[in-house]
Amino acid sequence: MSTITDVARVAGVSVATVSRALRGLDRVSPATRRRVLEVAEELHYVASPTATSLASGRTRVVAVVAPFLSRWYFATLVSAIEKELRAHDHHAILFDLEDETFDSRLPLTQNMLWKRVDGVISLDVAMVPDEVELVDRLGLPLVAIGSPVPGRPFVGIDDRAAMRTAVEHLVALGHERIGYIGVVPQNVAHVRAPQDRLASFLATMDDRGLEVPDGWVLGSDWTADAAARDCADLLSGPDRPTALVAASDEMAIGVRETARRLGLDVPRDLSVVGIDDFMLSEVLGLTTVRQDVTAQGRAAAALLLQALGEDPPAAPAELVVPTELVVRESTAAPAAVAPTPL
Amino acid sequence: MSTITDVARVAGVSVATVSRALRGLDRVSPATRRRVLEVAEELHYVASPTATSLASGRTRVVAVVAPFLSRWYFATLVSAIEKELRAHDHHAILFDLEDETFDSRLPLTQNMLWKRVDGVISLDVAMVPDEVELVDRLGLPLVAIGSPVPGRPFVGIDDRAAMRTAVEHLVALGHERIGYIGVVPQNVAHVRAPQDRLASFLATMDDRGLEVPDGWVLGSDWTADAAARDCADLLSGPDRPTALVAASDEMAIGVRETARRLGLDVPRDLSVVGIDDFMLSEVLGLTTVRQDVTAQGRAAAALLLQALGEDPPAAPAELVVPTELVVRESTAAPAAVAPTPL
DNA sequence: CTGAAAGCGCTTACAG
DNA sequence: CTGAAAGCGCTTACAG
Incomplete structure (x- = not known):
């Protein structure tokens, strides 16, 4: 492969001129610029990025x-x-x-x-x-x-606003018994969304005067697999929420699957909402708060x-970046309020 | 930030010696190596990768x-x-x-x-x-x-073997009416798996003496969304397969979802198998051929x-890399052979 | 074991 | 508008 020196030699100019011409700097006559461009093309010249970096500092x-x-x-x-x-x-x-x-x-x-x-x-x-x-x-x-x-x-995005949107969607549907999944251990301080979303969930519930019973706020490592396991106890008990908000769509998908396995119909027996609009959320019919x-x-x-x-x-x-509620099929009014919505 | 020259100066040696000492080359006395290492540490010296690259060619x-x-x-x-x-x-x-x-x-x-x-x-x-x-x-x-x-x-992986495994799993369950999704336009020549998997599906069906009716081999762009749409016609018709093999798990997930929406029970009315063991395949209970x-x-x-x-x-x-059949809940014997397996 | 010097392939003032 | 030369910060024979 050729270097700037090769180009300079066959174009009959100095390397400084080649450098200027190729980078489109001014103070090069149109004629010599043209010539340099031609020769560079001919020789398949591409500047060495490593040399350029060393010399330019970028x-x-x-x-x-x-x-x-x-x-x-x-x-x-x-x-x-x-x-x-x-x-x-x-x-x-x-x-x-x-x-x-x-x-x-x-x-x-x-x-x-x-x-x-x-x-x-x-x-x-x-x-x-x-x-x-x-x-x-x-x-x-x-x-x-x-x-x-x-x-x-x-x-x-505004994580708090996104979570508030999710919760308020459920509240508007008539839900009062709402659980949460996506709490992360104290020492996971290296990502922020988990903290903000949880705080916003709690704050919004409080604003609405809604209680969050002990044990309805679930930990998870934010994968669908883990979420599916992490919500199993809560959903199989007798005293369960009518809706679960997941801090991410992947977790929501896990929750939805566990609900089905337990014989609960989504959304009739359990509404599920997430945040993200994950790649598979549309096809799975998941209600979510979309971020781009x-x-x-x-x-x-x-x-x-x-x-x-x-x-x-x-x-x-x-x-x-604004977020947006996307209502699909995983949320509906709770059965008690609107019996058998299906 | 300091350069090799700085290190050489305060260590009282030449830059050549610093270079050798730091890179662990031999022909440096233990004492001077120690000294150089110390100074480098002190000055927080890190070699400039761009200079190293230019000089070394790597x-x-x-x-x-x-x-x-x-x-x-x-x-x-x-x-x-x-x-x-x-x-x-x-x-x-x-x-x-x-x-x-x-x-x-x-x-x-x-x-x-x-x-x-x-x-x-x-x-x-x-x-x-x-x-x-x-x-x-x-x-x-x-x-x-x-x-x-x-x-x-x-x-x-051996794409053909993987697909054969998927098809033979269905055949072993008693399926004879098997469709395929994942055909890609002729001009998509820049990825190979689609071609191999399709060829292997056809070959395996042929080996088993099984017919593949016109219209049972479906195109798709390999996303779950598209697959969900692309299989809708076939699955809503009166003459439909008892099993569908998808060239990827993401497509399989789309198929499974469409089947459910159409009121078909998976696996009772339709078995679905994919290839990959995608991130969500386990939680969704998808039978697949896993690749690591x-x-x-x-x-x-x-x-x-x-x-x-x-x-x-x-x-x-x-x-x-070997692949492995992972049987989960999306495949079962066809209803005709073993009525109401659930 | 160690150093002086050339070289990697560019860019950038500085002259002219 | 153009060129000669220094410099970017290393590595690598070559001497010693």
């Missing part, structure tokens, strides 16, 4: 860090980010911080970032002070999705690109 | 290319690959080749690869000759997952690392 790659990578929400974000970056001649390098255990994650290190990336996009990772300081020390712009980092651009994950990924990438650009904005943007 | 990053990124299979692969690479001090850069339309993808270009990566892992992308030649010309090792590239290391996607990703990364290592293997490895 890598044109951004770190995408996430606590999990294989889950729908994260994979969707990554896909959107990668496309937006590539459209602007940047690239995404991945850091999956997932640990063996659900309740911890790997730390962000200098090794991952230093001279390797121009910026970082964090996907719902609640950064600890040391990590924020590291990113600062390295002078890297950071944009956060999902879990905000104080003082940095943020893209996400692709839009969030794209917006975050655009913000980072902007921070990397000519005139970065002074104040950090805060983009709260 | 980037320690590998390109991961995929026709989609947000789907379960691909996201799971990416996660496994990234972890394996990072454990060996390498990194993954992503290329999502997804196009606007389902039936095409973006091409792999020199821009993506040249001097940017040391090798490439392709996730089920059936490469065209131009792309293979490009990778060759750039001297990059390539390992393929899912769709083999002739002469290159390959990791995947994480193992495939990890193995592919290991093979690439090996190709990048000291003594790369002469012959390209071919790793066919």
